[in-house]
Amino acid sequence: MNEIDLSSCCQSCGACCGYSQNWPRFSIESDDELAVIPEALINERQSGMRCEGDRCSALQGEIGKATACGIYAVRPEVCRTCMPGDAECAMARRKFGLPVIAPI
Template sequence: MAGDAIDTAGESPCQSCGACCSYSENWPRFTIEDDAQLDLIPAQFVNARQSGMRCEGDRCSALSGKIGEATRCVVYAVRPEVCRTCQPGDAECAMARRRHGLPLIASAPPD
């Protein structure tokens, strides 16, 4: 598998990916956020049930750009916890990148 992974030492691959933000309409859900944190997310990006981010198909509405080329989160500073915990090279990242046909990311070794 190592031959199929890209090395990202010293750089964040997230801004040229976006796969995790376009994996499932059920993924960008709210879990441990309190009301004050949720109030910071602009209403147009929250789904009708107020249980997670609004999606267009499987893509989070707060994702801007083209998957696998150049992307950014327009609510990055106030994004939900589930978005904060997804890290380059982790299991969720790998699953999303596979779905979009992107090479896997070699995760950093633990400190």
């Protein structure tokens, strides 16, 4: 059985950032935390990240190959709580035909 390096699996995945335009939503962020997210990346309703289709507009790279978050340091809480191998990760990876990974 091959082990997956969990420290880098998100950067070779990005599936959670392309799963649904409803996923990168704002929930418990303070006004100060929201103020540092570039306005061009916030959706029209001001309720979450702007998406192109289902893909978050802050996502850079190719899903399943090499990805990065363009605003990683100031990303919304929902992005911070998705962990490699959790239920949300597994659901997103399945959408893109990527193998599910064991939770950390």
